[in-house]
Amino acid sequence: MGFGELDQKAINTIRLLAVDATFTSNSGHPGAPMGMAPVAHVLWNNFMKFNPKNPKWLNRDRFVLSNGHGCMLQYALLHLFGYDLSLDDLKAFRSVDSKTPGHPEAHDTPGVEVTTGPLGQGVSNAVGLAIAQAHTAATFNKPDFTLVDNYTYCFLGDGCLMEGISSEASSLAGHLQLGNLICVYDDNNITIDGDTNCAFTEDVSKRYEAYGWQVLDIEKGDTDLDAMQKAFEQAKAEKNKPTIINLKTTIGYGSLQQGTHGVHGSPLKKDDIKQLKEKFGFNPEESFVVPKEVSELYGKHASEGAAAEEEWNKLLASYAEKFPKEHADLTRRLKGELPEGWEKALPVYTPADPAVASRKLSETVLSKIIDVVPELLGGSADLTGSNLTRWKQAVDFQPKSNGLGDYSGRYIRYGVREHAMGAIMNGLAAYGTIIPYGGTFLNFVSYAAGAVRLSSLSQIRCIWVATHDSIGLGEDGPTHQPVETLAHLRALPNNMVWRPADGNETSAAYYVAMTSKHTPSVLALSRQNLPQLEGSTIEKAIKGGYVLHEVEKADVTLVSTGSEVCICVDAAKYLKEKHNVNARIVSMPCFEVFDTQSKEYRLSVLPDGIPSLSVEVMSTMGWERYTHEQFGLNRFGASGAYKDVYNKFEFTPEGISKRAVATIDFWKDVPNVRSPLNRAFQQII
């Protein structure tokens, strides 16, 4: 290849931008950028294909910084290659409302593919991006029309490797034989607690070989650019295995404290920076310097990327002629639009239809829309038969060689790997051609909390099919019965939690989940059968909350979700019969969507003047925003047949009625009972 002085200057430019930015913000992590600058230079300038002027070009190579604390490396690269990220943006590193936050955020910064920082997420996102590439290629590429052949590159550190999520994702990536995934492990022997030998002495190479990866080693990761060049070539040449390159580096290379955790999470001292700049041949009096020849070098590569995209656009144009249907499908997907009229496939129910578990109703929705919405890519964390996430004709996403499917398959066998599934879904969605959904028990969405949070933060549309949503799962018992989970997920900003009560509400949940481009959804679905309710429609349910059953001179409003709505219906009858009490019934399948309705509408559902009681078999936390009193389960459940468990905790028409009467009684002395929707001031949302 012939690396020379200019390469070294470019590398040192990256290093010093990271040093200057962390010094200026007096915060951040210079060590990893300084150590990984050489490999970043080789990768970005010699291998990566991208057009900084169009960061969304489909066939760009994806870059993921899984050790996201080293984000000044990524910001420096994005700036130097000409993305919309100025030197002033770098100077504003880690300041409020800058485009350069403390960890990379995909929705903030052009060129950042996924939001990273929480360790292990990025590498798992990268697996998702690689699956998405393989699937998109298998779906759209045609002879002579290789529309999609990009690679996914991922940098990661010791922390990522220690996190269990990376084990889950890496094991799956090996199984799936993702040759398009190339990772670089920054093997610098340093973590926050000091030397890795205090906690992390496993044989990483052997572990990745066990997963079925190609493992390459680079001993002189600070200097041996030729070895890096060769390693990436070798990685790209291996088509049936993901590759991990173990790159021995010196954290904070060049600093007086290099090789210690002193350079991990704190800016360098003034003197140290001075000697460093001198050593690198830079003026120690200047900061944020980009030598002209470095700009030119990287500008040249950027132009090549722009030219490559132009070529690709031509290819796409001729693809449009030869494969108009596929072309239309692809371009529609890239715009983030759903197929016109897709929603007509959503099933509609009447009260005459039989009682069905909402997990089964979800299966029906999926079966109906799966052909209409080809970008749906499903899966389950080894609970397919329980989650009912697989449609009959599904082909598995598998390497051809194992005979169980192929890459055009739209159903992923995630294995018992909830956390990786969540992060992989984030990667799938970030690729741009896929809407992912994944199944597990609601209780085990908690295993994936780290990834779910990042779906919300990075505004990703992915759908959790979270079945067995309560004590209603019965015999498996408290270890599997969520009680705190909905409160947790409802407290998460920009996340929709749906708990549909019947078929129409299940269709509504999917409708809103699918059409919300920037918000993930969790669908909490029952194991047990639920009747089709009188008064439910898709149109009403998509408002998040609505009056299922209105009465004149109402004494109380019963507000409920999911499997408890039908018990409230019976409770209303019981109340009339035994207590001459008039109960309205409100079904509230989704708080977050209800919150976005007009106040007028919301007050028509939960009006002033009538005390209200919520009924849900889990933590009452969060219900106080909507109702005056709450009937729930602020304890763990019990193992037993589901009806026995419901009886034990009095979630019966009698049990609800008793509390409804108490509610009426308690509020009867308060004149003009005010709806809890009335608030003194607006929340910060």
Place this chain on the structure above:
Amino acid sequence: MGFGELDQKAINTIRLLAVDATFTSNSGHPGAPMGMAPVAHVLWNNFMKFNPKNPKWLNRDRFVLSNGHGCMLQYALLHLFGYDLSLDDLKAFRSVDSKTPGHPEAHDTPGVEVTTGPLGQGVSNAVGLAIAQAHTAATFNKPDFTLVDNYTYCFLGDGCLMEGISSEASSLAGHLQLGNLICVYDDNNITIDGDTNCAFTEDVSKRYEAYGWQVLDIEKGDTDLDAMQKAFEQAKAEKNKPTIINLKTTIGYGSLQQGTHGVHGSPLKKDDIKQLKEKFGFNPEESFVVPKEVSELYGKHASEGAAAEEEWNKLLASYAEKFPKEHADLTRRLKGELPEGWEKALPVYTPADPAVASRKLSETVLSKIIDVVPELLGGSADLTGSNLTRWKQAVDFQPKSNGLGDYSGRYIRYGVREHAMGAIMNGLAAYGTIIPYGGTFLNFVSYAAGAVRLSSLSQIRCIWVATHDSIGLGEDGPTHQPVETLAHLRALPNNMVWRPADGNETSAAYYVAMTSKHTPSVLALSRQNLPQLEGSTIEKAIKGGYVLHEVEKADVTLVSTGSEVCICVDAAKYLKEKHNVNARIVSMPCFEVFDTQSKEYRLSVLPDGIPSLSVEVMSTMGWERYTHEQFGLNRFGASGAYKDVYNKFEFTPEGISKRAVATIDFWKDVPNVRSPLNRAFQQII
């Protein structure tokens, strides 16, 4: 060894009990018990040391069923060996309020060491139990007084191995060279989704070798009892490595559906049971049969265990004479009592003391009590310098060979492995001689949600030192700033969340956390400095909520926690000055403890007649139970210097005052404003 017919009969007895119980309850998992009965027989009858009459004997071998869905295996063994678990208990399998719930629960069933079922937890608990054994041995054993030399045995399945938490825990176990840990992997090739080849094709043996484990293989796991005998002997002989035995088994061995996932999670059919009983030489007309000779065989082993304990008690008695101090310490620990007067070591502050971050206040508490409470065993998930969890003279818990500490060390370097840390703490606490605490950022407690939930469910005292508890962490940004986490953890039953506002409250948090034997705690601690408050005392704070600042003719109550309390103090001054408003201030460091106070006390803190406003820089969810209005952050935070972030979201005296005025205004027309503590009926807790 000479295994014979009686052994086979014992094995088949176990199998059939599992078959009968799942058939009777029409629910449960017969496959794993049938496949693992042979190895269970060899282990329990030939290796395990225990006394069924005293399931809490310290030096018993620990048994953990990580594939907890196979719990009928464990229940059958417990019954057969004479634990307090009757045949009627087995017949009540999976029914409400039985001692035989759908997954093993430690607080329900004598002989169950830890609560398992959520996959991957058990094996990680086992690592904790093994660490606890090694530490207890290093602390209390003396020449000629081997008080503690038990092993920890763990059965696990494919699901456990796929879960990331098992990777984390296993990597650490290898690093720590835990020769006292012996795992048996039920390698049956079957998961819920079918054959493991659809998602799990990694080389498990190689992976565990990479972790530094001894790996043993048994090809004929259904029949080759001699190989099992030999493998356990070999495992016990290896003192410096944990062992995993890869045992090839046939799931549902003997069933017409053996070897398929049809026997994983559903009872066998009647006909199948009939042929099975005939094949095993049992009467097909009878159920729940225990042949007399099997009872006698197992009874003999149980008697040997009882005798072993008797011997041990003699050893302990003579230990008491020779090492009275150590003996007193050990027996005190086993009773679950803290050293008398330990709480005098808790630091007390006055307003004259300087402002200090509560993470630093926590460090001070730990430094003061660490010598007084020798059962405290700390650690951090690679954030020691940030969590401030390590005291100055700490010795690390490390294998002697690496020169970084020894097994008597009381500080664990967990690595970046939050989920494993949580589960390991559960195991440490379950051993009986240790109170564990572990540090990470509050945001990353979510990575461990699965384990935290099981601490709560199984009533385990462990303490999370969860620092960097809000947007107050500043520059790291929204990826690291919790907003939903406290709502999540507060919604979890039997879990205490503390967010202390100053030094006295930090001491109070530790006091209650340490003295609550059956409840875990999460201490949410600030990165930024907090002043010592006028009006705070340990005595007040241990009530969970108290009046920090009372005023006459109060117009409003400001209720807050942690770092926002001192801003409320300033807001109260601002309100008086600018608006002539009288604001009371309530500090509420722990909801759950406050909830346990008398209603009279609670109403004295949050009285009728005064509108209240909560102030906390995170999700407002949950605050509606205590206050009329809520000022919080129902969105993600921002990256920037912490004061800038607080200003951005108006968590300033001005911002609070504005909302306090709005609150007063909004509630002024309501006569006799009722405290939200008044409710129509009691919650189910």
